[in-house]
Amino acid sequence: MTIRKLLLSSLLCTVAFGAQAQTLKIGLESDPDALDPDKSRTFVGRIVFSSLCDKLIDVTPDLKLVPQLATGWTISEDGLTMLMTLRDGVKFHDGSVFDAEAVKANIERSKTLEDSVRKSELSSVDRVEVVGPLEVKLHLTTPDAPLLAQLADRSGMMVAPSAFGGDFGAAPVCSGPFKFKNRVSQDKIELEKFADYWNADAILLDGVSFLPIPDSTVRLANLQSGDLDLINRLGATDVGTVEADASLAFTATTGIGYQGITFNTTNGAKSETPFGKDARLRKALSLAIDREAINQVVFSGLNAAASQFVPPASPYFNPAYPAPSRDVEAAKALIAEAGFAGGVDLELQVPNRPENQQVVQMIQAMAAEVGINVTINAKEFATMLADQAAGNFESSQVGWSGRIDPDGNIFGFVTTGAGFNDGKYSNPEVDALLKEARTTGDEAKRKGLYFKANDLLQADLPLFYLYHESWLYGLSNKVQGFAASPDGMIRLEGVTKSE
Amino acid sequence: MLTHILHRVLVAIPTLILISIFIFALQKLLPGDPVLALAGEDRDPETLDRLRELYGFNKPIWMQYLIWGKGVLQGDLGISIRSGIPVTEMIAQKLPVTLQLAAMSMLFAIAIGIPAGIISAVHKGTKTDYVANVVALSGLSIPNFWLGIMLIMVVSVKFKLLPASGYVPPSEDFWLSIKTMIMPAFVLGTGLAAALMRHTRSSMLTVMRQDYVRTARAKGLRERVVIMRHAFRNALTPIVTLIALLFGELIAGAVLTEQVFTIPGFGKMIVDAVFNRDYAVVQGVVLVTAIGFILMNLMADIAYVLLNPRLSGR
Numbered sequence: 030m031t032i033r034k035l036l037l038s039s040l041l042c043t044v045a046f047g048a049q050a051q052t053l054k055i056g057l058e059s060d061p062d063a064l065d066p067d068k069s070r071t072f073v074g075r076i077v078f079s080s081l082c083d084k085l086i087d088v089t090p091d092l093k094l095v096p097q098l099a100t101g102w103t104i105s106e107d108g109l110t111m112l113m114t115l116r117d118g119v120k121f122h123d124g125s126v127f128d129a130e131a132v133k134a135n136i137e138r139s140k141t142l143e144d145s146v147r148k149s150e151l152s153s154v155d156r157v158e159v160v161g162p163l164e165v166k167l168h169l170t171t172p173d174a175p176l177l178a179q180l181a182d183r184s185g186m187m188v189a190p191s192a193f194g195g196d197f198g199a200a201p202v203c204s205g206p207f208k209f210k211n212r213v214s215q216d217k218i219e220l221e222k223f224a225d226y227w228n229a230d231a232i233l234l235d236g237v238s239f240l241p242i243p244d245s246t247v248r249l250a251n252l253q254s255g256d257l258d259l260i261n262r263l264g265a266t267d268v269g270t271v272e273a274d275a276s277l278a279f280t281a282t283t284g285i286g287y288q289g290i291t292f293n294t295t296n297g298a299k300s301e302t303p304f305g306k307d308a309r310l311r312k313a314l315s316l317a318i319d320r321e322a323i324n325q326v327v328f329s330g331l332n333a334a335a336s337q338f339v340p341p342a343s344p345y346f347n348p349a350y351p352a353p354s355r356d357v358e359a360a361k362a363l364i365a366e367a368g369f370a371g372g373v374d375l376e377l378q379v380p381n382r383p384e385n386q387q388v389v390q391m392i393q394a395m396a397a398e399v400g401i402n403v404t405i406n407a408k409e410f411a412t413m414l415a416d417q418a419a420g421n422f423e424s425s426q427v428g429w430s431g432r433i434d435p436d437g438n439i440f441g442f443v444t445t446g447a448g449f450n451d452g453k454y455s456n457p458e459v460d461a462l463l464k465e466a467r468t469t470g471d472e473a474k475r476k477g478l479y480f481k482a483n484d485l486l487q488a489d490l491p492l493f494y495l496y497h498e499s500w501l502y503g504l505s506n507k508v509q510g511f512a513a514s515p516d517g518m519i520r521l522e523g524v525t526k527s528e
Numbered sequence: 529m530l531t532h533i534l535h536r537v538l539v540a541i542p543t544l545i546l547i548s549i550f551i552f553a554l555q556k557l558l559p560g561d562p563v564l565a566l567a568g569e570d571r572d573p574e575t576l577d578r579l580r581e582l583y584g585f586n587k588p589i590w591m592q593y594l595i596w597g598k599g600v601l602q603g604d605l606g607i608s609i610r611s612g613i614p615v616t617e618m619i620a621q622k623l624p625v626t627l628q629l630a631a632m633s634m635l636f637a638i639a640i641g642i643p644a645g646i647i648s649a650v651h652k653g654t655k656t657d658y659v660a661n662v663v664a665l666s667g668l669s670i671p672n673f674w675l676g677i678m679l680i681m682v683v684s685v686k687f688k689l690l691p692a693s694g695y696v697p698p699s700e701d702f703w704l705s706i707k708t709m710i711m712p713a714f715v716l717g718t719g720l721a722a723a724l725m726r727h728t729r730s731s732m733l734t735v736m737r738q739d740y741v742r743t744a745r746a747k748g749l750r751e752r753v754v755i756m757r758h759a760f761r762n763a764l765t766p767i768v769t770l771i772a773l774l775f776g777e778l779i780a781g782a783v784l785t786e787q788v789f790t791i792p793g794f795g796k797m798i799v800d801a802v803f804n805r806d807y808a809v810v811q812g813v814v815l816v817t818a819i820g821f822i823l824m825n826l827m828a829d830i831a832y833v834l835l836n837p838r839l840s841g842r
Contacts, residue, residue, distance in 0.1 A: 198613075254692040411565035411805055
């Protein structure tokens, strides 16, 4: 009898301990590219990095910068030096030590590696000086306020110098809570808990697997069948299904990105159109759109109507420009004023994804009511990007996943010659304001500059904003402690999975 | 026989070269800049130019092809510009998956299609024949992706009998591997079974009208022996041709089925590569698929000779 009790209790103990060793299975909407922070360009890549590679700086849900591998930072008066103190006792996944030399090596790699795509993000960094074993000084060529935010993303991800060279992306060695175990491209990425993680107490999972499943219906089916524990990019129309299922839960947060319409104002022959040349027509189209209706119909009310390049939660949001409501009379008046009371045509290109197409179809119907005849050009994404860069478009429905620093949401899109400015909009006043906003870390001062730039942009309207996307997640009830973040990253500190 | 095989192998080489040139040219004709397509979220113009230089996209097209061709002769199929993984490694990872799916699908197709075809032919004009034809037509008409999603909903979500998607290699867990492949193989197999069934039926009907079959019956042989040993064996030639062609197609990858069931095979790989303008991957997959087709046809030829010795010796 006693022996049986003993056996039973030891069996229960084993089961109990066994139940604590859990791997979280996360479904992503596409397969990440190379797992090398200096080469990676995909959004889903960043999600994997959240578990794999720690950064110098991290971000809170209210978009404040907080220490991760760096414990503190001070910027000199002239903005040309940044002193960072580093965390002690941090190891890389291969056991090597994280220190100031490692930071220097990382930043230099990001700047000098032949196919690094981080160069422009660190362009202001001239050199890195090792001041002490846990202290580095970054010497900048020009003050760079967005640099801190860059160090809270891939540019600040610290990889083990001992693993440089060779095919790093195939077997990454970082210092995050989980280390790389295995990857089969387009099938899965498996990570296992890193025992020597500096914050190991906060990690309550044994491992995490990322499975790319592009079709959202199939991704949801996997969640329902228990083959996945958490899915990224839950479809807005699937939220009802998740909420109705007793074994599943739904959580969401407003993202820092946006979707909008960009106009070709000065890029080649296709800019010589009424809409390309007259801001009144662009304004009329914006006024013809009922953003809330689009939100309700296409996204079940889960997104937020947008008016500017930052979401309402951002400290840089200008309340003077709330999301415009539909105003058919005002739109018609502007069109008449511009001389097109009889009707005006517009080509609108859109990626051939279901949600984007639904949005654009609604816009087409709404625009028709004010006399704007929209022709929709659905294009495959790569073709659309190429056409945009070449100026082969009149208007385009495009979005941006968003960056923590406001500069990341606007500079590249409206300054003269910038990488994402496909409409080739150019306003020297806007350029000057946005450049100056990069040079100071003073939030109040930057706010003033962004407000002024926003005034000019709202008048010129080279692009306008439709909505801020929310990040929607479906999860199994077995998963506890997960909180969505506005930057769309999946942070696993404190997350548990029960049996 | 051996000379025949050698001849076929020699002919295959210029065929492969022509195919690779054709596909390379087609890819370059596609609109869209591969570097922009790769760029995703980061589009610094300087970076893009540097990448174009690095991957040789600024060179003339014929030179880009020759560089690739030279690599192939040295056993190097290039690297995926999206993931940085060598194409040979990607193919080595995915070929077994595709072959497993192809083999299991073919098994379903043969197990269902051929018996159905024989029964249908033997019972021509009866209810059995009619039912078999309707089922065959449904198999051909039902879209793979719809059937796949329906199966996932019923089998995985409702009854939790099989995993909804994903793949496990047989070396890791044999039975789980079979379980992950049953639904996709069934979906693919039913479509092929339908085609096989129709072919088997018409081939059998043709053969059963022959004099030697009448003779076999007249000799007093059991019906089963007449059907299987005499009729079916001779009806096999066109069926074998079809099986070879179908298997070749399966190697090319069942794009929709792989997408629905998230099987990391060729189909998914090539679709992603085309959308990402990942030239080396597309070239590599097309090359391997073409070799697969040629091999399958060669094996079909050998099978004919084995089945019908009269076909050998010229």
